Amino acid sequence: MESALEEIEFLALSANRVEVLESLAEEGHTRNELAAATGASQATLGRILGDFRERSWIRREGSEYVATATGRLVASGITDLQRIIETERRLREVVDYLPRTELTFDLRRLADATITTPSQTRPNAPLSRLLELLEGADDVRTVSHAFNEQTLSLVQDRAETSEQTFRGVFSRSAIEALVDDAALRDRLEALLATDGTAIRVRDGSVPLAVMLLDDVVYLLLRDEQGVLRASIDTDDEAVRSWAEETIAEYWTNADSLADAGFSLE
Incomplete structure (x- = not known):
C-alpha cells in the first residue's frame, strides 16, 4: 500500500488528476464532459479514471462518474492544501515582518x-x-x-x-x-x-x-x-x-x- 505522501505525490504530479477529482467531487460528469472541462485526451482520462476507481475515489453511475465519500474527502484536502500553499507563497516575502x-x-x-x-x-x-x-x-x-x-x-x-x-x-x-x-x-x-x-x-x-x-x-x-x-x-x-x-x-x-x-x- 502506498504511503500518504506517495498518494499526495500521485495527485500533485498531474494537474489533470486534481482537476478531474475536484470536478467529480462537485457533481457527476460524463467522460466527454470531463474531456471538455479539462482538455485532457481520452487516453489520459482513461488512465486517470482507472487509477481513481482502483483507489475507490470514484464510481460509475450510468454514463456519469461521481466521487465517493472518500474521493470527496481527498478532493477537499487537496483543495485546502493548494489554498494553503498559494497563501504561503503570497506571504513568503513578508512573513519575517508579521x-x-x-x-x-x-x-x-x-x-x-x-x-x-x-x-x-x-x-x-x-x-x-x-x-x-x-x-x-x-x-x-x-x-x-x-x-x-x-x-x-x-x-x-x-x-x-x-x-x-x-x-x-x-x-x-x-x-x-x-x-x-x-x-x-x-x-x-x-x-x-x-x-x-x-x-x-x-x-x-x-x-x-x-x-x-x-x-x-x-x-x-x-x-x-x-x-x-x-x-x-x-x-x-x-x-x-x-x-x-x-x-x-x-x-x-x-x-x-x-x-x-x-x-x-
Missing part, C-alpha cells in the same frame, strides 16, 4: 488580502495605501507603535470636518515623538479637540500596527530596525473580528493621555 504572537487568526484568511510592498518607483507604497484607505473611512480604530505625520494630518483634517471618528492606542514613544515636535503637537491637540476622537497610551510593548477602517483591516509591517517593509489589508470577516478584539483589549489596558502624564486633552 507580528507572529499577535496574529491569532488562521493565516489562510489572508488568501485574498492586498499585500503592498515598497518598490524603487514607489518606496512609500504601503503608506500611500493606508492614506488611500483613510480618505474613504468614516470610523477609524487603531493600535500602533507609531503615529506618523501624514496619517496624523489626514486624520485631523477629516475629524475637524466631522467626516471621520478616530480612536487610537499608541506607544508612549509614539506620543512623545509628536509632543516633542511643536508643529505635530499642535496637530495632535487640534485632533483631540474634535468630537469623536479619543487617544490612549500604552506603556508596555506595542508589537504591531493594526488599523480598522470601517470594515477593512490594515496591517503595517516593519522590520526590527523600524523600516517599513509592507502592508496587508483585507475585509475578511475573521480577520476583522480579530482586529476588533485586539484593539478593544489594548484600549481597555491603556491609560488616558492625562493619566500617562501628557497634558494635551
